[in-house]
Amino acid sequence: MPEARDLPKIRVSMPHVGLDTAQRLVAALDMRWLGMGPLVKEFEDRIAAFLGAGDRKVVCTNTGTAAIHLGLLAAGVGPGDEVITPSFNFVADHQAIRMTGADVVLCDVRENDLGIDCEKAESLISERTKAIVPLHFAGIPCDQAGVYRLARRHGLRVVEDACHGFGSRVDRRRIGAYGDVACFSFDPVKVVTAVDGGCVVVNSDDELERLRRLRLLGIDRDTLSRYKGTRAWEYDVGGQGFRYHLTDIAASVGISQIEQAEAFIASRQLVCARYSAAFKRLDGLRLLREDFDDVSPYIYSLRVRGGRRGDLVEHLKARNVETGVHFVGAHTFSWFRDARRDDLSVTDRVCQEVLTLPLHSHMREDFVQRVIEGVTSFFD
Numbered sequence: 001m002p003e004a005r006d007l008p009k010i011r012v013s014m015p016h017v018g019l020d021t022a023q024r025l026v027a028a029l030d031m032r033w034l035g036m037g038p039l040v041k042e043f044e045d046r047i048a049a050f051l052g053a054g055d056r057k058v059v060c061t062n063t064g065t066a067a068i069h070l071g072l073l074a075a076g077v078g079p080g081d082e083v084i085t086p087s088f089n090f091v092a093d094h095q096a097i098r099m100t101g102a103d104v105v106l107c108d109v110r111e112n113d114l115g116i117d118c119e120k121a122e123s124l125i126s127e128r129t130k131a132i133v134p135l136h137f138a139g140i141p142c143d144q145a146g147v148y149r150l151a152r153r154h155g156l157r158v159v160e161d162a163c164h165g166f167g168s169r170v171d172r173r174r175i176g177a178y179g180d181v182a183c184f185s186f187d188p189v190k191v192v193t194a195v196d197g198g199c200v201v202v203n204s205d206d207e208l209e210r211l212r213r214l215r216l217l218g219i220d221r222d223t224l225s226r227y228k229g230t231r232a233w234e235y236d237v238g239g240q241g242f243r244y245h246l247t248d249i250a251a252s253v254g255i256s257q258i259e260q261a262e263a264f265i266a267s268r269q270l271v272c273a274r275y276s277a278a279f280k281r282l283d284g285l286r287l288l289r290e291d292f293d294d295v296s297p298y299i300y301s302l303r304v305r306g307g308r309r310g311d312l313v314e315h316l317k318a319r320n321v322e323t324g325v326h327f328v329g330a331h332t333f334s335w336f337r338d339a340r341r342d343d344l345s346v347t348d349r350v351c352q353e354v355l356t357l358p359l360h361s362h363m364r365e366d367f368v369q370r371v372i373e374g375v376t377s378f379f380d
């Protein structure tokens, strides 16, 4: 028997990239059009088809952070506005809100799904509030209906951070297939990766055109020719823009991944269900979910009670099992010290307790067993 610490390291996340991805990538390089071109258009079409987005429009960006920034701009967020989002969220969102010139307002989350608390969000609404940015944490849908009710009542836009939920369903429909603005990430550790990338999903042609200009330095009338792999000589620049477009090289990886997305998600659902079945008898833990049928699990997170998170992390580390923490609350960062907020008591508690265990697409069986054995042996 090898010592536990000599067993191969189990990383928190590991992309599934095989020969098919390598072949797509080489074929893309062979086209000698490395920038934004026909493969970006194909990736956008495949994303729309995967989501079942119907008439909604998909615009790819070079990162998920860029997608959120542009999603906010498309929703009309700008200087002087306020945007409400959970403090329990990735700092990309808080930074993207500030990039628009708007102020971040930090909201608490609910105990059950760690999604935005709509009652507390309502009490944070002011005359300056323009939008709400809810997060579907770990792929588990937040109180989406509650968020849209709140937005309708107060005339606010909703920019969903769906970076954790590519493929998750609410009432049988995939997140992003309906609603206001939805943003996804295809960064190296997301369920579907394009090495780096992201996309925004919107409803109108106006927003689509606006997003296309914003992502390419404000350049007008150029996208269609680029999609065909040609360049237009004449164009106008009518406003602020950013260098946020995706490359065909990244899109080639994204295409190879999205073809396997259903299988990735199914394999992750099985592992999550096995984790929850194995851990639900452990008093020292609080699980987020047991049933993952509608969830596209990005990470498997749970809460460790009784101040024992650090000890569990060490116990797993000795078995060469890596863990992660999603998230550190944004209200604890010096950069967001001045951000308006109200009661964040659930967030404070959750940030002390939450722990992420390894989860991969097509995860090795011996890895799954080692994670389960590592956690249960700590409590037994």
Ligand SMILES: *Cc1c(COP(=O)(O)O)cnc(C)c1O
Pocket: 063, 064, 065, 066, 089, 090, 092, 093, 135, 161, 163, 164, 185, 186, 187, 197, 198
């Ligand atoms: C990954 C992620 C982002 C940002 O995406 P990038 O592609 O890494 O820029 C934003 N929000 C959440 C919740 C994320 O997990």
